[in-house]
Amino acid sequence: MGADFLEVSLNALKLIFFFLMMVQMVPLLVWLERRGAGFIQDRLGPNRVGPFGLTQLLADAVKFLMKEEFIPQKAVKFLFYGAPIFALIPASLALCAIPFGPKFEIPAFSFWGRHWGPYEFILQGYEVGVGIVFILAAASLAVYSILMAGWGSGNKYSLLGAIRASSQIISYELALGLTIVAVVLIYGTFSLNEMVTLQRGPLSFEFFGKMVTIDFLPNWGIFYQPIGAFLFLAASFAESNRLPFDLPEGEAELVAGFHTEYGGFKMNLFFIGEYGHMIVASALLITFYFGGYELPFLTSQELLAIYQEAFGVGLTSSLLNALTHFAVFMFKIFIVLWIFIHVRWTLPRFRYDQLMELGWKTMLPWALGNLLLTALIYVASKTY
């Protein structure tokens, strides 16, 4: 939490900032999604309200707030109202545990007749020692909001959609978990911060007693785990219920799945939850396989040294360093999110049996094989 008043309040502000960042990214992403769909389908998309149609979503949000409040006759009130609120919790808990940038330091200063000691802040909601386990645990609770919505609506389409969603999420969580086990095996740590630190510099590893260094490639996880990265990406599509795995809301069969009965702002909360899961999934993908917040050929310490040469040692250079890496991380996240959007408007939806077959008969064996292969190579290159 912090030693004194300033540190505690800054840490609390940081938490609020990360939550608001997730919520505020949603209108941007929806705009990107609709404009992207227009681009892919050779039409314009929303472009009337504001520059490039950017304030369209503001108008939509106002519309959502003004809509009539209603509850179906057969609904269970507690579950019906609880589900949209609960949809936000897992995504925001998980997002706050992801590192968005390196530490920044505020040197000691005196203000208001008092000395305020040197502080050190991380660009992260809170640091958890067993980072991945915490994030997986938080994310695994997301199913309950869907189940609550499905049962609470008192509608058979909602219920069927919820059951589909939960069975899909559980099935793909297996493949996802196994790819993450392989990642943990390679880095030897659960902490996301340490993983990012380990991916600094050019690609170099110990292979059968020899140090191999490849200067033109960064030391990113994807070069150690190519299959794992692909499986992780595919499984995270299924985890966040996105096309081609959006069976829970297959409109041809289920009207709109678990949120059939929801309208107005309650529907919007489900939306924010879904986009929050996408943001968490892409942030994890980048942290595991694409170097996290680090730039490819310039480590954060080197950049800090450059800034310190220009602006002197102190708050400015440290803060600039942190903000640059934050921008780098956001840039990488947006690239992955663009892949999410592009895939949505490119691939058709799977049939339900195809979905289950892909999950259990293709992805699970591949993830297991990837784990075994990783372990074998790891042991072999360490012992021989």
Add this chain to the structure above:
Amino acid sequence: MVEALLFWFLALVTLFGAVAMLLVPNPIYAAMSLVVSMIGISGLFAFLGADFIAGVQVIVYAGAVLVLFVMVLMLFDLKSETQAFSKGLLSRIFKVASVGFLLGGLIGVMVLEFSWILPVFMQSSPQWTMTGVKKMAQLLFTEYMFIFQILGVLLLVVAVGAVALARSRGGTHERA
């Protein structure tokens, strides 16, 4: 002060979930109360510094096992099962006997302090950071290998039994 408050809060959440699970007549709400109880238990683990076990507790029980419970309860029509397990002398005797057995075991452990059951975990409270997780894995795969394997076989038996039941014509309703 803060720690005591946290402990009592978590303990109350855990107990509230457990009691609600027993008292709520609807099986779906009972399963959801059990989820609340599980999250409380995981909070207690985290409170003791066992972060890894806390996370795994949520992932395995709240995130997977109980989701399946809730899903299956929603999917099936459980009227005949509820009747079979709620009425009749036999099931009442069974219920009372199992409650008595569990309560007796609990009181036995409290009174007699079976510290020899938990020799490793009672002696020290290691910080479950990465070294702690490593230590746990080493213990699990060397000293307690046999128990670990037996548990694996037990889970396999359950899985095979479930498949056998599901494949038989009529499933669990065949005898009815």
